[in-house]
Amino acid sequence: MLNWLKRVLVGRPLRSDRLGETLLSKRLALPIFASDPLSSVAYATQEILLVLTLGGLAYLFLAPWVGLAVVVLLAVVVASYRQVVRAYPSGGGSYEVASRNLGPSAGLVVAAALLVDYIMTVAVSVAAGVDNVISAVPSLNTHRVAICVGFVFALMAMNLRGVRESGKTFAWPTYLFITGVLVMVALGLGRAVAGHAPVAESAGWQVRPEQVGLTGLALALLTLRAFASGCTALTGVEAISNGVPAFKPPKAENAARTMLAMGVVAITLFAGITALALIAKVRVAEHTCDLIGFPGNCATDPQRTVIAQLAAAVFGNNSFGFFVIQATTALILILAANTAFNGFPLLGAILAQDRYLPRQLHTRGDRLAFSNGIIILAAIAAVLIWVFDGSVTRLIQLYILGVFTSFTLSQAGMVRHWNRALADEQDPKVRRRLHRSRVINALGGVLTALVLVIVLATKFTHGAYLVVIAVPVLFALMRAIHGHYERVSAELEPEPGGVVMPARVHAVVLVSRVHRPTLQALAYAQATRPDSLTAVTVSINAEEVARLQQQWADRDLNVPLTILDSPYREITDPVLDYVNRLREEGPRDLVVVYIPEYVVGRWWEQLLHNQSALRLKARLLFQRRVMVVSVPWQLESSVRRPRREQVRGGRRPEDRKPVAAGRRES
């Protein structure tokens, strides 16, 4: 049943040798990896306007300059990452650059920051997408959180199906969005040039409190905070650098070209929307009730997003064009979360391979996707959305801090990379190219470091402190996991000498009654020809022990029966004591404990059996020179039940043949 559900949601399992088929062309890679930076234009402009409005409508005159700063930054970062993609095509992205050039700790900081940011990408993008759905259908406002969480899990299901299928599904909305917004911007600007500029529904609204005459530090802070919020437009730029191995060859070149295309499109869209918003005099405020002139109930009715107001102003409210823009914006935003669904599991797998995360994250699922990473990402993002009521403005405070941490460190790493290359290089022509590359990355590093400081200073108290806590915690956790794996690995290294063979083997069979599982366990234990064989029972109830002794004598079993007293009605300690005494008989002796177990077909039946055996097994495993043998007895109901066959029946018979054919002797 559960298996059937999995098949419907996820699809048939794929063979490992089909991994090559899932590589991406540039046309498919652009929507998959670039939907995040492209879609963030849908909220970046809005967040800039919102912060400036905190001072008052008068300060919107700063918006073009803030927007210009974001555009310049975006261009520099895209240029920087094109260098990364070419220099490190293996897909480790910022993590690999920082690890190789600045040491493993720097790499780990980047990894922790990126993991946090991928989660935030899912939360913010889905919340912003749902915001645009609600702008078109305001009555959905009461179900905001439920709709967000539903989308997160839908994305999870799609990604569990594997990278290629999700690429196809996600390609057309991205292209539709780009086309739609370009048409809208062109029409709007064209009309403005022609003298009858579009006017937003909110153009006449006022905001309170209107603070006039901000100067000096206060003005600078307001501007910087607006800039920090606008920097959300840069999130996800690094996604391509983490996804290079998914490209068709030549991987690095294709990835670099896709990144350039993405940068050009993102800058065009962002600049266009910001210009149009200022021309159409769009007004937004953090609290709807601060808007004087807002129709309806400001406590319950939602504000419309900037993009919704623009679409309404250009195409007409509730026109066909309006709904096309809203639908594609919502779609691309929700699918932008997909960037993270590609990046997070891939980074998780790389970290698991480097033994910084549990190795389960490096296992490919039925459909060749890193299933565990996908599920973890969806779960955490859903919790964040729920905690922050699906509010973009609240979630965005946690965002970008991580992105800019990894930006800064990876650019610093690249500068170091070029320094090393320069030290080895003599050819003046090549040296000139390397110099130019170093300048680009140095500029990128300095600018992103500056943004990092600005973000930290202006957003810390608004929620970013959570990220300031989460990243070091994640860092410490990954260090601890790594330390554990390293210690274990060192400990497991075989010694130069041969293996010490046990001198004698003592077999101990645990019995409670004389029934078929017990007799089977005795027979199997005898079949292994141990040096000594004893049946052991723990006496809790005197009557039961007497009955057992009687049965033992009646059946004439030629195995001695040892009875252990247990004054505290508990079986573990007496058995452990007995096993320890046996072990002490010889320093190289091995004790093998046989435990007869019932195997039942239904989970609730399991509750009725084997409880004390389980506890005993767990304790015995802590003893050296002890082996624990489960001697299963399959009850009728478990054998009749075709559970095992069902699981295997889910695969086609012809797929199973190679298992047998592939058997090799070494």
Place this chain on the structure above:
Amino acid sequence: MLNWLKRVLVGRPLRSDRLGETLLSKRLALPIFASDPLSSVAYATQEILLVLTLGGLAYLFLAPWVGLAVVVLLAVVVASYRQVVRAYPSGGGSYEVASRNLGPSAGLVVAAALLVDYIMTVAVSVAAGVDNVISAVPSLNTHRVAICVGFVFALMAMNLRGVRESGKTFAWPTYLFITGVLVMVALGLGRAVAGHAPVAESAGWQVRPEQVGLTGLALALLTLRAFASGCTALTGVEAISNGVPAFKPPKAENAARTMLAMGVVAITLFAGITALALIAKVRVAEHTCDLIGFPGNCATDPQRTVIAQLAAAVFGNNSFGFFVIQATTALILILAANTAFNGFPLLGAILAQDRYLPRQLHTRGDRLAFSNGIIILAAIAAVLIWVFDGSVTRLIQLYILGVFTSFTLSQAGMVRHWNRALADEQDPKVRRRLHRSRVINALGGVLTALVLVIVLATKFTHGAYLVVIAVPVLFALMRAIHGHYERVSAELEPEPGGVVMPARVHAVVLVSRVHRPTLQALAYAQATRPDSLTAVTVSINAEEVARLQQQWADRDLNVPLTILDSPYREITDPVLDYVNRLREEGPRDLVVVYIPEYVVGRWWEQLLHNQSALRLKARLLFQRRVMVVSVPWQLESSVRRPRREQVRGGRRPEDRKPVAAGRRES
């Protein structure tokens, strides 16, 4: 840490041979088993008044007659159960009587009804106790549910310490309560006789809606509903019959005497409180806002209980006497729940012994109490209190239905019991005694059956339908568990012939890398001298397999290495296929699968290892003629950790000696 907490709450473990010490004298048994029927006088009167007031204050004239009916019923039921105690002293009570005389199905119905009722006893008694606490300290009203749940878990902790200690703790409040209420009733009635009767604070209040002139069926229904509610006074009467084995010898005679004492005291208290409530003109209503004249906010302030109003009228409001009555009433009510904490686990253990419930319920814990039953009871009662907001009036609707089901069936069983005895008996003197006994039980059976019909008719829609669902569900569940155990037991019965010894033993060692656990597992497998020995690995990653083959060759291990292909990156199916092919080589061949396992000291470390081994083990256990061997490798961190020693260190060394001394060879 967890162990230390357990020791503080529950105490040192007790040796099984101290079981005899926990038997009860009559003086201790009365408060333990009789606190339920004694304490229910604290709410039985109130519920009668409350139902009659639904018609209007005019109908309170019926209260004495309803009260009288309850007293008569109580006397008859006590007399009936004194017969049960004498005839069936083994403590099965109603369950045993019904099973033996009416068949196992009737017994199981009784058992299901009793289990439900024990749970309700805890919920109702604790809720009523907290009601009286709130009558004295009204400001606690907002924390009603939390206080109730706290008391339930305090009772659980006390009972986990064992039956005798809880008896001592609970004895003095019961005796204080009896004395206090007797003094209050005597004083109040005395003053009434002297001409200046006590007047309740609510004597002048009116209720709405006042329905005048109810006649015929409506009047009869009101009366019957009041009577049904008043029958709560009878709950718990059967507790003594279920607890006979806990009495000191002569067990049956002591139990019968305790029951008589309990009946006399209960009838006196109930009659006294009802009379005094009518004399003092106490007014109560289902909804506080129906009371005209109620001071304070009827939506949030609590009504005071009948007993609180009486204590205030007789001793003066907030006087010393008032607080003594409130404190002892609250205490005895909360401790009345203790009746159920004695009865439920005992009945559970009997049912587990008869294989109707999981056998874990028949295991005595560290302090010789049936710990699992105690914990289950506390958990379910806490949930019920939480769901019904700790309201006595709402919880009481679910009550008594179960009690009267078991009353009726056990009395019917007793009639059958006497019929059989009469058939075998010739002595006319004995026959006269048997005849008299049969009359008592027949009368009890008819009356309780009548009450059962009344309760069902008047309370069904008020919540009793939940019990009408729960009892059959529980009945079916116990039947299913019994069926399972019976099937298993039949299946495990050894065949007359000897045991079939395996012909050949194939050892299969699962390897992933050449490290110490692998080498150890190979050595141990070799030590058991199998007929064939193969190392098996599953190929998921071609590089890893090549490295393994290289290491295998380098170390010159003289064990063949078989490589199984796994196109779906999954280890379970290829190994199962391989094992099945080995099994098919001979119909009596045994396959032993050795799985090297790491043992780590901390639970979170466990998450980092052995995940796929666990799944494989679970699947292998479903195969016939397969044994699964866990070859543990204790990592340093697990050995350094003194966890096992801590657990055993909790017991005194001298207690451990008999374990060794008690070893016997049979």
